Amino acid sequence: MTKAADAGVAAGRDRWPAGAAWMEGSYCPVEEAKISVLDLGLTRSDCTYDVVHVWRGRFYRLDAHLDRFSASMARLRLDPGLDRAGIEAIVHGCVRRAGLREAYVSMTCTRGRTAVGSRDLRTATNTFHCFAIPFVWISTPDQQASGASLWISQVTRIPPQSVDPAVKNYHWLDLDMALLDAYDHGAQLVVLRDLTGAITEGPGFNVFAYVDGRWLTPAAGTLEGITRRSVIELASEVGQPLEQGLLTAGDLRRAAEVLITSTAGGIMPVTVVDGRPVGTGTPGPLTAQLRDRYWARHEDPQYSTPVRYN
């Protein structure tokens, strides 16, 4: 499949630094990666995805992302038409063709299109695509230096009874509408609550608050983030107490420190909640310690895998 193309990459041709994609069986510049407007991945958002990142030429926790992606596809009864090794090869292939040392790599499996004239989902041919683009920050490095501002939205997060949040999905209208509202209030980020008023998550990130002597993060109703998992492990390593449970809006507002976690940026400090400063109003020492450890892990072979650039 890729031998001839790889020769082109090795020879310096077929390099697309703005981003490379794998689409319908071959690689292309990401600008050319397009999906049919009849694909149920668009017209029903009937698809799942996962995102892994590359830092200094190494994937961070690629196995964990591939595990989660497989579980999500199984849950939605989707078949990408590729085994795990095949998907892994494409993930490497996209980064190789983009030639990026720091990248955001997204893989998606969609329901595809049903047979002509049928609406029976079981007749659909599922599709798979993948792309690598330059690294994406939810909170820019500048914002991280001073800490981001977070708004607590009135919009309710889509509940687990409707869409399983453990299956990474593109049902983001609640998140996007909440974000537009947060902008109106001068905030950069937003977090949503569940039907009981408990904090859940924001667009693409989990949230942690340091209250009453320990980190608190929602135990349920959110994506099981892999950066979230890293924070739980790292807090244990450095002896910062941490609890998974109920996080309220009140907890967020009175916290000494608040941080968010995402593959798109790692561990990022929040210093303003609902327009009021968090603690001293500057990124806190507990967050800084976790963040330093998180980035150090990116060179640890236990958590990272070198990209096959050749």
Added chain:
Amino acid sequence: MTKAADAGVAAGRDRWPAGAAWMEGSYCPVEEAKISVLDLGLTRSDCTYDVVHVWRGRFYRLDAHLDRFSASMARLRLDPGLDRAGIEAIVHGCVRRAGLREAYVSMTCTRGRTAVGSRDLRTATNTFHCFAIPFVWISTPDQQASGASLWISQVTRIPPQSVDPAVKNYHWLDLDMALLDAYDHGAQLVVLRDLTGAITEGPGFNVFAYVDGRWLTPAAGTLEGITRRSVIELASEVGQPLEQGLLTAGDLRRAAEVLITSTAGGIMPVTVVDGRPVGTGTPGPLTAQLRDRYWARHEDPQYSTPVRYN
């Protein structure tokens, strides 16, 4: 924009009977209509759409569909970059190029892509596309002759507190997962309930049940279907009592008649609910009367508009 292309259509060239689309400023066969995998309409399902149909060369209630589409876009703060007359011209243009007398015409406005390196939704350039394909039936004519089978799902419909159901949207994972489950139970269609257990809607349709001497349909928590509106008007015209209110699973199971409504098929009888026959187990006379009137309306200039084929 379209003068030269229209000359081609008039001359018999540029006819695409499998479907015609309008994408990025020009017409193309629907098979070539594709959207970037980076578009937030895909990666966040941040978009809205509407569907109008053509029957015997006439649009049914085109104005009502264009009104609803405009309202949905305004609600999501989306700008298609076209005024109403521009959208209407494209809707006609797609049907003209497909050359279809019976068509399903879908128009979509997406958030588009943010500026390079930014995740700020306000930097996104919204996109618009449209396509006309051969008419689609949710319940096939064969199924309608005998009546369809409907399953009452355990999956909860995404609640209005999360995503406004009056904004026609592609958040269908709850509906699709429920439909896959319905197939497992031998049913063709599925209907979902809200958090309180009340019936809401199915994938692409509203539902009505004739119980205790009147039609009953959910008053809230569903799309404000235009075929639903037709049923409400037609029932009044022919003197069939109708009430918008709370519809329970119990009501559906003990109803004398059940029907569903959708642009994709009109008014369609349901004769099996949860594996048990509805009434006599055959399509009922009240449904038949409404259905006849519904199709007759398609030639009434008050409700229909001739396609501009030339």
